[in-house]
Amino acid sequence: MPADTADAAIRAVVEKAGLVETLETVPLRHGLLHQSAQVLDAPQQYSAPLPPGLHLSCGIARLRSAHPRLGDFRFDGLGLTAILYEDEPEPFETRIDKGPALSCGLYLTRAQLDDAAPEGLGDIAVRLAAGSRLRATDRPPATVVASLCRPVDPWFQGAARRLAMEARALELAAMTLNWLSLSAQPDSRPALQTRRAERAREILEANLADPPDLTRLAREVGVNVRSLTQAFRLTFDASIAAYVTRRRLETAHGLLVEGMGVAAAAGRVGYSPAHFSTAFLRHYGYRPTDLRPH
Template identity: 40%
Template sequence: MGAGSRSFREEAEAIENLRPGIKLALLLKGAIEVGIAGQTHASESGPSVNLFVSRHEWQLHHRFSSLSSLQYLTLHLDAEAADELLGDADALLPEGMAHHRATCPVAMQAIAEQILNAPYVGVARRLHLAGKALELAALALDTLARPSTNSSVSLATPLEVRRLHELRDRLNRDPANMPGLDRLARDCGMNVRRMTAGFRRLFGQSIGEYLREARLREAWRLLESGLSVTLTAEQVGYTLPHFTTAFRQRFGILPSTLNRSGLEPPGI
């Protein structure tokens, strides 16, 4: 498993030589160009998740733009490890190369950031990371294997896309004071079904999931600034018990430990 952040002053390239097996790559922040050897490079922006599966040795090419930075997490299971964990690895590995991509769901981002900000040391840390890595892999396989439930709903016009982006900006500006879906749909000029299905297709999560994420990220910022846990919970629209539970599930730590931990804010 590899994880961390990187910054580039100048354009750079890298080639990764990989053994047969399964590679999971999460881009949490930033942008990169990637390409499998012999194929055209494609731009990738976070948050996204990519799954590469190969029965043979292969190469992954990376291109980094100048003055860019990214945050990432990668997992690699070679064919032997995949066979031990999953059973019949041969049934999973294609004859050639398979590549699947999706917007990274908020649940996967949460686990990735718990890995990046693991509060343990020694054996406890290794056990924590191993468990979270397996949980992340399971979520990734489920996300990438699941057919889209909204495939019958298309974004027919650029106007709808613009309105959904405006809705996302609104959720980010004031996540604690959002009206119900009926009011949001009226403000967007769309019906509720089209708005909710379009939002999920465009941003990879439901409006409720996105709103919860925005509230908790705002809570992280407020706690880091020195605001008390009680006042932070009120500011982001939670009761105190629910806030403590939601914050710990999202970031892997209690809100009361944030000011003492010295942790970097995850993607805020």
């Protein structure tokens, strides 16, 4: 597939999603990088197939997408997907909720995969072909996703801008490969350890605005602090503090999208307005006030 054809195919999908207004596409040596960042005033629901090839994408949005052969996924903020798409006759059915929708993606045609894909991208394709051809996670590294989805500074122009885009594409590929490699490692968690971590999560979810400290949480679960923190990290791939922060911000994000004010949403999840704005910007890459309807 020629570069202009690949560009047109990606643009057709993004246009159906209602995100073409800020779309930037850049043909690179190893695929087509595409980025968009805008705030949707209303939900977008669309049906679209993908062009055949390898699709890597990370983003920040509230969405759900399903394909009859490949499966489905849902994100309430951060998300990372890797899809090896063949000539599937059925399209993806997708709904994106109103609010910010930021994305950074890399598309390689089948010819690029066969002829010129660097080792890392080839490894990703091999892993997908050997198992599920659609993989998704709602727990990618937040700072990396926010950085990748942030528009490249216009100060970069010409060959320098293309080089910056190449770096961004490689970082997206590296994040995807690392995630797939980690998720392929055998699960060595004992069942009791997992149950304790899940019990701790239930307690935290019920008390996000005022979570118990580690000593109290460990006592309620029935273990010491060290055992609990180790079990939680192994089970959920995050520290207890990082998990609470992420879930607080995701909950507040949903409240803001529904129309609640920033101060009220911050208070609902246990933040002061000033600390909330700083944490929200660090996590999502944009300010809570950016969610106000235009």
